[in-house]
Amino acid sequence: MTRVRLTENFYEDEFACSHCGVIRLHPGFIDTLQTVRHELGLPMPVNSGCRCRAYNIFIKGHVRSLHVCDEPQHPGQEGTLAVDIGTSDGAYRANLFTIAWRHGFSIGWGKLFLHLDRRDWLGL
Numbered sequence: 001m002t003r004v005r006l007t008e009n010f011y012e013d014e015f016a017c018s019h020c021g022v023i024r025l026h027p028g029f030i031d032t033l034q035t036v037r038h039e040l041g042l043p044m045p046v047n048s049g050c051r052c053r054a055y056n057i058f059i060k061g062h063v064r065s066l067h068v069c070d071e072p073q074h075p076g077q078e079g080t081l082a083v084d085i086g087t088s089d090g091a092y093r094a095n096l097f098t099i100a101w102r103h104g105f106s107i108g109w110g111k112l113f114l115h116l117d118r119r120d121w122l123g124l
Helices: 029-040 053-058 090-102
Strands: 046-048 082-086 106-109 113-117
Touching: 029 090, 090 106, 090 113
Parallel strands: none
Antiparallel strands: 046 082, 082 113, 106 113
């Protein structure tokens, strides 16, 4: 199977909903994420990208999650504005945090991932 590139370093299958396969990214989101990836200079393993509303409910995601792309709950949202990047190494995590923050991402800490989103694009 041939992988379809979204950018130089990110592929459709990384962002597709695990439940239904939907991919809908807010305009500019993947390009901004690629800028972070380029500056980081290391792979950014995507744990979660796009989610359909049904899958978000199934995994008990936040009711107004910015991952949800088929029925966004925020005015002006046209697709996912969030991604969870796998991080197991402390130095990698700190470097990714610093770069993503510098590029305007809001950041959440999970045990084995960083949640990056662009809530600011919606005035949240």
